[in-house]
């Protein structure tokens with residue numbers, strides 16, 4: 148069953164003449180015709196050919212209240228009439244910062260940027276300045292944006308990854324400076340002993356340990372009990388800062404992110420995506436004693452569009468809803484997500500397909516594997532990604548949009564009827580595979 152994609156295909160042909168590769172982010176490359184969205188509302192997208200989709204991509208995470216949440220639209224429209232960009236201080240940024248510091252356990256001071264990659268860039272610079280050390284420890288499969296220092300060991304590939312005891316940093320792209328490689332130490336995730344060994348080997352050299360506290364870019368993996376606490380203790384013992392990249396988990400898995408949900412405190416944390424309901428904004432937040440290096444002017448941090456008034460209006464509206472209606476909104480995200488996860492498991496059982504559904508209600512993953520659990524990048528690399536790609540394509544043909552690698556993001560706009568329709572489409576897709 149193929150969709151009609153005549154207009155989308157024509158746009159893609161035109162695009163390839165003027166946009167490199169025809170798409171504006173590598174994450175939007177597609178084996179067929181990429182999605183050309185005409186408009187979006189609540190839990191749905193409509194493409195330029197008039198096909199509609201239940202959307203579990205949500206702009207890669209931001210639309211946690213659904214597309215065009217009325218509170219967010221009203222705030223944005225109001226702000227646009229007062230001026231789009233000032234590159235000056237304004238009231239809304241103070242309100243957003245106050246709310247963020249109330250909601251996020253580790254946040255005492257904050258600085259805003261436009262996108263997640265920038266917030267990570269700031270966090271790493273700050274950590275290096277604060278500790279006087281050069282190296283950063285990152286984990287296989289954890290994505291922290293597309294900037295050079297952290298674009299390593301992302302695409303699941305066991306042949307290049309090296310031995311699990313000492314993974315090889317695999318550059319994400321030609322053109323990364325060779326100097327970056329000497330400053331990155333790559334470690335397998337979800338194993339405290341691996342972090343201990345790396346910190347001992349590079350004693351006195353590691354400025355920061357950075358991770359997604361719930362891994363969402365290589366599966367959706369909640370860390371093993373005690374793991375985050377173990378890494379926290381090791382960082383303290385070795386004088387390294389712990390950075391949680393909460394750009395997906397922030398304001399999604401709990402009002403205070405994964406650090407609240409799992410009860411482990413980083414020194415610095417980065418936020419983006421869900422914090423502003425779709426406008427471009429990111430935040431670097433952390434302990435006052437560490438953020439002091441920026442406060443004092445010692446460490447440089449800048450940006451024309453930082454605390455952009457329209458983005459701050461969207462962030463203020465989004466965070467106000469998520470904070471003041473926290474029980475309702477997070478209750479709904481978990482309930483709907485868990486119902487959908489269970490429905491997908493049942494659909495796979497009925498179709499006789501080995502599909503693992505794991506994660507949390509607000510963000511979860513479907514894997515094709517006979518493994519009982521997927522705990523890190525190496526387990527993920529052993530899942531059947533060709534079948535995952537066929538599942539994604541089959542769902543899209545049936546009006547369900549998920550992140551191609553098998554990630555599902557929930558919004559508070561997804562209704563019971565949406566969940567039922569999704570399970571039905573997944574059942575058909577699995578039977579047809």
Ligand SMILES: Cc1ncc(COP(=O)(O)O)c(C=O)c1O
Nearest residue numbers: 262263264290291292392394395
């Ligand atoms: C965990 C994580 N960190 C950082 C980023 C980078 O954010 P951005 O794409 O806004 O630069 C992303 C997503 O792209 C992400 O998922």
Ligand SMILES: NCC(=O)CCC(=O)O
Nearest residue numbers: 172173174175207290364
């Ligand atoms: N979690 C990874 C992304 O959201 C990437 C989006 C993009 O770069 O287009």
